[in-house]
Amino acid sequence: MKKVLVAGAVLLLVASTAAAQWVFDADFCRVSQPHGVVITPDNKVWIGAYGRTDTMGGVAASVPLIYDLDGNLIMKLRAVNFGGVPDTLWNRCRGVALDKDGNVLYTAYDAVYHINYQTLECMHKIQPKAGASLTEAAMDANGYVYVCTVLGGNPGYIYDSNWELYSYFADTVKTIQRSVLVTPDGKNVFVGAIYAGPNGVRHYYGPDGPEGTYTLVDTIGTIIEGGTVIRNMWAQCLDWDPWGMMWVGTYWDNGPGDFKSWYQLDPNRGWAIVDSLCEPAGNPSQDPNPAPGGKIFSPRGIAFYEKDGVWYALAADFDGNMIKRFKNTNPYTGLVEVVNGTVVSSFGLMQNYPNPFNPTTTIPFTLSKPAFVELKVYDIMGHEVRTLLRQRMGAGEHRVLFDATGLPTGRYFYRLTVDGKVMTKSMTLVK
Incomplete structure (x- = not known):
C-alpha cells in the first residue's frame, strides 16, 4: 500500500515507481x-x-x-x-x-x-x-x-x-x-x-x-x-x-x-x-x-x-x-520527487568501495545540479556515528573517504541527504 501526496504541480511520490x-x-x-x-x-x-x-x-x-x-x-x-x-x-x-x-x-x-x-x-x-x-x-x-x-x-x-x-x-x-x-x-x-x-x-x-x-x-x-x-x-x-x-x-x-x-x-x-x-x-x-x-x-x-x-x-x-x-532491490526509504509525471534523479548514491572494508572506504555519489549535501554514517540501531559532509557542493561526481578507526566490527549505514531528499546504503566493517 502506497500513498501519494500532491503539492501543486509537484508530487511527492510514495509509489511503485519510486520503490520496489x-x-x-x-x-x-x-x-x-x-x-x-x-x-x-x-x-x-x-x-x-x-x-x-x-x-x-x-x-x-x-x-x-x-x-x-x-x-x-x-x-x-x-x-x-x-x-x-x-x-x-x-x-x-x-x-x-x-x-x-x-x-x-x-x-x-x-x-x-x-x-x-x-x-x-x-x-x-x-x-x-x-x-x-x-x-x-x-x-x-x-x-x-x-x-x-x-x-x-x-x-x-x-x-x-x-x-x-x-x-x-x-x-x-x-x-x-x-x-x-x-x-x-x-x-x-x-x-x-x-x-x-x-x-x-x-x-x-x-x-x-x-x-x-x-x-x-x-x-x-x-x-x-x-x-x-x-x-x-x-x-x-x-x-x-x-x-x-x-x-x-x-x-x-x-x-x-x-x-x-x-x-x-x-x-x-x-x-x-x-x-x-x-x-x-x-x-x-x-x-x-x-x-x-x-x-x-x-x-x-x-x-x-x-x-x-x-x-x-x-x-x-x-x-x-x-x-x-x-x-x-529498492525498498522505501523516504519520499522522492516527481515533476510532470517523471521521477527526478537529481542525485545518485553508489556502493562504497571496498566493501567489506578495514578501516577506510570510499563513498561515491553524483549530483546533477548544485545542492546542499549532508552525508552521515549510522550504526545498526540508527544512531549517528559520524557526519562526513554538511555543505553546498557543485554538480558532478564526488567521493568521500570514511575512516572507521575506533569503531567496532559490524554493519553501518551511510545516508546522503540532498536538498531534503534521502538515499541510504549499507556497508560492513570487518577487523
Missing part, C-alpha cells in the same frame, strides 16, 4: 512459535521462541537460537553467565530487541536479559514484577530501557543505564501489548495495543524524556472517523527498520476489514502507511500450515539486512512456526 515491492524469497528456518528476531552487528540471526526449542534434563525448554544469514543453526544458547553464576535460559520468550550497541535484549517470561552479542555474557537482568509476563524491551541512545507487562494494570517501566528502576512512561498501561519501541532521544515511547477496543500503536510523548512526564497523545494505525473505528490495526509487534520507519505486524484473528499483514509507517508523513509485506494466510487451524510462500498468519518480529545491493527482511510467523525471508 517486497517479494517472498524463501523459508529461512522452522521454529516453534517464534516470538522475535534480530540481526546483531556480526551478522548473526538471533531468534526467540515461545514454543519449545530444546530439552534440558529431560524437561522441554525455550532457548534462544542463533543462525547465520544462510539459515544454518550455529548454536542453542542454553545458559548465560550472570554475575559469575550460570543462568539457564529455559523460559518462554516474549520478545527480542537490540540495544544501542547491537547487544541483545532478550525477554524470557518475566525477566529481560541484556546479553553481549560477542561474548554471550549477561551484563544485566531485570525482573520488574515477578510472575508478570513482559513485552519486548527497547533502549534509547542514552541507555535507558523501556518495558511493560503484557497484561494491563501495571506501569510502563524505565530503567537507567545501570539497569536500576528510574521512572515510568505511564503510571498504568491499560491495554494488552507485546512490543515497546522508543525513539533515540527517549521522548517518544510506542506501545502496540491489542484486545483494547480501538487497537493500534499507543504514542506516549515526554518533552524531557525520562527526566520528565509522558502523556498518551495519539493512537497510530487504526482508522477512526467521527469516533467510530473504521479499520483496526492490531499492533501485535513493532520494529524499526534501518531508515527510521516503523513496521507494525498485525495478525489473522481480527475483523474482516481490519489490517492483516506487515505495514511500514513513515513518521515524517504523519505515520502514513507507505509499504507492506506478505499476505494474510487465513486461519492456522484450518488453512495450510506452515503457510505457503509469502503468506503469514501472525507476525511476531522483523529484521533487515543488505547483501550485494539487495535488501532482505526476516519475518517471524508465530502461528506458522516459521521465519520467512523476503527481498527488495
Whole structure:
C-alpha cells in the first residue's frame, strides 16, 4: 500500500515507481512459535521462541537460537553467565530487541536479559514484577530501557543505564501489548495495543524524556472517523527498520476489514502507511500450515539486512512456526520527487568501495545540479556515528573517504541527504 501526496504541480511520490515491492524469497528456518528476531552487528540471526526449542534434563525448554544469514543453526544458547553464576535460559520468550550497541535484549517470561552479542555474557537482568509476563524491551541512545507487562494494570517501566528502576512512561498501561519501541532521544515511547477496543500503536510523548512526564497523545494505525473505528490495526509487534520507519505486524484473528499483514509507517508523513509485506494466510487451524510462500498468519518480529545491493527482511510467523525471508532491490526509504509525471534523479548514491572494508572506504555519489549535501554514517540501531559532509557542493561526481578507526566490527549505514531528499546504503566493517 502506497500513498501519494500532491503539492501543486509537484508530487511527492510514495509509489511503485519510486520503490520496489517486497517479494517472498524463501523459508529461512522452522521454529516453534517464534516470538522475535534480530540481526546483531556480526551478522548473526538471533531468534526467540515461545514454543519449545530444546530439552534440558529431560524437561522441554525455550532457548534462544542463533543462525547465520544462510539459515544454518550455529548454536542453542542454553545458559548465560550472570554475575559469575550460570543462568539457564529455559523460559518462554516474549520478545527480542537490540540495544544501542547491537547487544541483545532478550525477554524470557518475566525477566529481560541484556546479553553481549560477542561474548554471550549477561551484563544485566531485570525482573520488574515477578510472575508478570513482559513485552519486548527497547533502549534509547542514552541507555535507558523501556518495558511493560503484557497484561494491563501495571506501569510502563524505565530503567537507567545501570539497569536500576528510574521512572515510568505511564503510571498504568491499560491495554494488552507485546512490543515497546522508543525513539533515540527517549521522548517518544510506542506501545502496540491489542484486545483494547480501538487497537493500534499507543504514542506516549515526554518533552524531557525520562527526566520528565509522558502523556498518551495519539493512537497510530487504526482508522477512526467521527469516533467510530473504521479499520483496526492490531499492533501485535513493532520494529524499526534501518531508515527510521516503523513496521507494525498485525495478525489473522481480527475483523474482516481490519489490517492483516506487515505495514511500514513513515513518521515524517504523519505515520502514513507507505509499504507492506506478505499476505494474510487465513486461519492456522484450518488453512495450510506452515503457510505457503509469502503468506503469514501472525507476525511476531522483523529484521533487515543488505547483501550485494539487495535488501532482505526476516519475518517471524508465530502461528506458522516459521521465519520467512523476503527481498527488495529498492525498498522505501523516504519520499522522492516527481515533476510532470517523471521521477527526478537529481542525485545518485553508489556502493562504497571496498566493501567489506578495514578501516577506510570510499563513498561515491553524483549530483546533477548544485545542492546542499549532508552525508552521515549510522550504526545498526540508527544512531549517528559520524557526519562526513554538511555543505553546498557543485554538480558532478564526488567521493568521500570514511575512516572507521575506533569503531567496532559490524554493519553501518551511510545516508546522503540532498536538498531534503534521502538515499541510504549499507556497508560492513570487518577487523
